Amino acid sequence: MYIPPPFAVTNQEALHRVITEHPLGALVTHGAEGLDADHIPFELDAHSGAHGFLIGHVARANPLWQRCAAGTRVMVIFRGAQAYISPNWYPTKHEAHRQVPTWNYEVVHAHGILKAQDDERFLRRVLARLTRQHEADEPKPWKMGDAAPEFIDELLKSIVGIEIEITALVGKSKVGQNKDERDRMGAAAALQERGHDELAAVMRPR
Helix, strand or coil, X not given: CCCCHHHEECCHHHHHHHHHHCCEEEEEEEECCEEEEEEEECEXXXXXXXXXXXXXXXXXXXXXXXXXXXXXXXXXXXXXXXXXXXXXXXXXXXXXXXXXXXXXXXXXXXXXXXXXXXXXXXXXXXXXXXXXXXXXXCCCCCCHHHCCHHHHHHHHCCEEEEEEEEEEEEEEEEXXXXXXXXXXXXXXXXXXXXXXXXXXXXXXXX
């Protein structure tokens, strides 16, 4: 990934934030048939290993877990807030007419080592944690105990766990750091007016 110095993100907490807030990752693998990508919701275990672990699961019918032997090196792409930026949103455009359209975004590439986990206890733990995380804002959060035990038992047979030890995190945040402060704030205001609150907040000073 090309990263000009102003857009480089090296703070691990900032990188973890993007993963946690945008957990659907594109797991990129390379096998005998070339490149492939699977889109998987991951949970980040930020406190294990040097850079954390990514935990998830795939359908047993998915050949990924058999194609990638333990120790396979992979990359997972997490895309954060993103949106088109019009030059009309920059105050200086109306003065000098020297602005062009662009796209602002946050992205994290997590490089790591994959291991399939075909263990019922691991799978139950993964599903319980993912469910707790994503049901947290519901008035009455769904939990695995709400379903018939035999139904859950049957579903567990149809999935396989995925665990990725993160070996490196590469982050890019292209949010107007190379622009005049007036232009950056003008674009942030326009984004907020159009419902892109998350990207607008990222573009403003913290």
